[in-house]
Amino acid sequence: MSDHLLEVKDVTKVFRIGGLLFGTELVAVDNVSLSLAKRAPSILSIVGESGSGKTTLAKIILKLQEPTSGDVLLEGKSIFGCHLNRDRLAYYRAVQPIFQNPFETFSMRKCVDSYLYDTALNLKVAKGRKAARDIVADALSSVGLDIKGVAGKYPNQFSGGELQRISVARGLIPRPKLIIADEPVSMIDASLRMNIVNMFLSLKEKYNVSFIYITHDLSTAYYLSDYVAIMYRGNIIEYGSSDQILTNPIHPYTELLLNSVPTIGKKWERNLRLSNIELRDDKNTACKFASRCPFVQPVCRQNKPPAVQVPGEREVLCFKPVDYALDRTTLDQGSEKLTTRRWISLGDGSC
Ligand SMILES: Nc1ncnc2c1ncn2[C@@H]1O[C@H](COP(=O)(O)OP(=O)(O)OP(=O)(O)O)[C@@H](O)[C@H]1O
Ligand SMILES: [Mg+2]
Known part of the structure; x- marks a missing residue:
């Protein structure tokens, strides 16, 4: 039995851009390896500027995209090895996503609680709607919401912060071992961000769930995580405990990030935009x-x-x-x- 909950092994994702004749290749994720231990839940933040490959890596871990090469193992077993429905079901019971924009997660034409019921039924966590109600109520209460206040309401009847809580509740329904949260607080009012971030911390302890928290925001990464991986143009250029990395960075890029992002939620593109020269030599053989x-x-x-x-x-x-x-x-x-x-x-x- 593996000691690791998750292992990302030498994962590379290459996108072909443009036509077959005049197109070019973009290495969005470049030979990335990461792991999360199984012995205790932990939070790993993946931090990087826009276009560094964070979402592509998250989609690969979530089985939404296949890597060009490399593998992802959940508890020692490749997630790409088998495509049986049974395995897919087992995978999404263990690994759940939370996306950036809660208003895109839920259709405006559907009551939000129906998503929670669907999740409980589709993942076969509950046998019928009656049993699902208890599970949905429990998941909502674990994010501080009452089922009576949510039932029958549409997304536009909630704030962004409330909707993101509901989407966390949806993710908790199968009692996953791992939640992949891709910039979960970037679309939420600054005043509410810490509520969600604190909620992740308490869910980690209460439900033994690990998180991969993807962000461009070093402040919340530092506050929340046990480990931090800094991504730059597809590579993890620095990995370690959040204390070590954020108080004593080694890589010059990490230092640059720390010096240039003093405020929560500020993106780095303005200060650190890639020059045209860098974009052109994407397949270089030197340090990117x-x-x-x-x-x-x-x-x-x-x-x-x-x-x-x-x-x-x-x-x-x-x-x-x-x-x-x-x-x-x-x-x-x-x-x-x-x-x-x-x-x-x-x-x-x-x-
Ligand atoms: N389906 C695709 N086809 C072609 N290129 C893609 C595709 N998806 C992503 N890319 C490219 O891969 C690179 C990494 O994109 P990705 O979305 O993973 O970055 P990111 O770190 O999540 O950025 P952001 O912080 O803006 O969300 C970008 O250059 C992007 O344009
Ligand atoms: Mg992204």
Whole structure:
């Protein structure tokens, strides 16, 4: 039996853009590996700017898209290996999505409670509507809502925050082991965001459910998660515990993010938009961040960076020094001092 609830193994997703003759390929997810342990529920945040591949990765984990290569394992078993309805049912009992826009999750022409009943019946959590009512009521109460206040109402009769709670309740119906929440608070009023984020924390403890929380918002990621994976142009460029990554980042891109996103909910595209040059060399064989990196070295333009294991379950895709902690104090004093940090030796004297 696997020790992992979820394992994402070397997953790559390539999209073909344009026609067969003049089209090009876009690597949306590039050789990503991640795992969630089974022993205790945990929250992993996947953080990255727009277009970094977060949703594509989420869709692959949710079986909504197949990877070009690589595999996803739930409790040791490939989720793509079998297409039987029985397996599909088992999968969606264990893994549930929460999407970004609650107003798109529910049709305006259907009462929202009917979605909850459908979920209970379709996933065979309840045998009939009467049994489903108890399950729906229970799921709603676990997100702080009363079934009487929800029954028979349409989406436009709720606020965004309430609707997102209802969509969390829908996800809880099969008592999943894992919830994949793709930017679940970005469309919600700032004042209500922390309610939802706090709710995830209490659901994790109460129902033993793990979360993959996808966001562009480092503040909620830091607050909520046990682990953080930073995505950049399809790669996970830094992974580790949220404390380590957000208080003592190693990758220059993580540092840039931390310095440029002081406020909740602010997207990064304005400060960190990819230049045309970067978009053109999408299939480069060097570090994808080289053209934006303040610490770029010749080696970064020649070789792909290694995945460096740093003590404390951390991994960084960078040639940067592993003894970063020694230099942290100088880092805080001024950016020019960063260049004095030591670099990993490739053994060929190139850096
Ligand atoms: N079906 C598709 N066909 C072609 N390209 C796609 C497709 N889906 C996504 N992409 C491209 O893949 C890249 C990653 O997209 P993705 O939606 O995963 O990013 P994201 O990190 O979720 O961004 P955002 O923060 O804006 O939601 C983007 O360049 C996007 O244009
Ligand atoms: Mg997205």
